[in-house]
Amino acid sequence: MPEITLLDKMRLPFGGQEVEFQHLTHEAGGVPFLRIRIRENKRFTIFDVDPASAQQWAELMAAWAREHAGDKP
Template sequence: MPEITPLDKMRLPFGGQEIEFQHLTHESGGVPFLRIRIREGKRFTIFDVDPVSAQKWGDLMQTWARDHAGDAP
């Protein structure tokens, strides 16, 4: 059974989705994961993301946010 540690949560202002971030480790060891749970109404989408993919995803999101920070109302 994996150990899940809550990290943070947020609600998106335009879609209302609730996003939870959790640290996931397995008793047997191995690669830790960043679990991203997106709740839209009664539906959940869950991503378990490895550190290398999380770094790439985070870098892309930071670049996009920096390039479009002035576009938000």
């Protein structure tokens, strides 16, 4: 069984989805993963993201957020 540590969670304001960020390590070792768990009503979507992909994803999201920080909904 992998060891899962909750890092943070948030609720999105417009869709109400609950997003959890978890650190995932396997007993046998190997690459750690960032688990992103999205709950929408009774439906779950889970992504296990490796460090390189997490870095790319984070950079893309940060750039988008900077570009649109002043936009009105």
